[in-house]
Amino acid sequence: MEVFHCYEFLLMRKFQEDSLLWNELKAETWVNLKTFLGAFQDRVLKTKVDGSDCVENDTDVSRYKKISADLWFLAVTLEKSPHRLLAFLNSELRQESEDVQIPGQTVLARYLSHYNFVEMHLDSIFKYGETATLPKELFRCRNVRVLSLNFNNLEWIPPDVGRLCCLERLSLTNNRLQNKSVPHTLTFCHHLKELYLDNNLLDALPGFLLDMPQLCTVHRHGNHNYFKATFMWYHTDVNDRVLHVLDEVQKRRKPTSSYNPDSLLFLSATALVSSNINFFEPGLLPNTLQEYVADMYPKFSICDNCHTAVPYSSSGYRVFTFKNPYLGNTCVPFQHWACSRSCAEAIEIPAHQEQMRAAERMDEEYDNYIREIQNEEISLPNRSFCTLL
Ligand SMILES: [Zn+2]
8 A cells, every 4th residue: 555655745845846956866876875775675685584684784874874954854765665766766767768758747746656645644744834835746646545634734725636536534634724725626525534624724614515425524623713703603593694795806896998708718617617517537628628627716606505606706695504413523513605695595594494403302302311310310219318317
């Protein structure tokens, strides 16, 4: 089972930024690396045969122990995944000797495509204060089942996450995600069972999670706006839970006489997003168009009722609903976006009715519980009386 680790990610990113280091490792250090890996292989073999460990005195290994501290990820990769790095370097050198270069492909993309990664453990890959942008190459690994991106200061997740059709577990704890930061394309991940959103900046869960019946675990503790901002809607009626959001851009925009129509490409992307079709499905769109729609995706608000996509700044309705209980959690708030008042009511009214029914069920269970306790008390000898005696 191939696991892509954070130190490999940092190494590939470094190679991309520092071509000098990349070329040095490929060419100048090549012979030494090969020797080192040979020694490593010998050690593995020797350990297996006689249990001895001959590697401690090896000069090549001690050479690699001198790797500077800021390249710690190179040292760790050499220690933990030397064969993977060697095989990749081999393939790179072979391609260079054959003069095969695929334009536009990054070192990271080539490394990822060289292996069949099924897990990605990428916690803490961004330092505090660094712009945390996830490279799209990560989402090209279609067989990934586990993706962990904890402690990364992420403010948004690229829509490309919807490409991960085998994804079963997604961990996004300790980031800076808000409601709009989690893209609707997550609904394309039909195998997603576990989602971890603890310690972010959410004031409710994204409403589209309710359209993902396969989800069986959703964690959302430690979101700082959670209670104070959202639970005040718990006891309100439909008029208060459906909030009309005005078009901010329209309000500021000065009237203009110039006619500026949308391009056919943009209109096609709008229609495609509104259709709720998984546009990442292989063979559906040419790659460039697929990338265009993915790039445009965050610019839309999508109605949770009819899926109509409109530009992000357009007026619409924000709707709060409550699910009680939800996947082992007690009462959980959800935030939806609706394109019209009727769509907002189509989301809110059934959810409200269900919330009331759930509350009645819970009251009933509580009453039954109290009644049982009281009956037990009555059937027992009067303990308080005995104690008094
Ligand atoms: Zn709608």
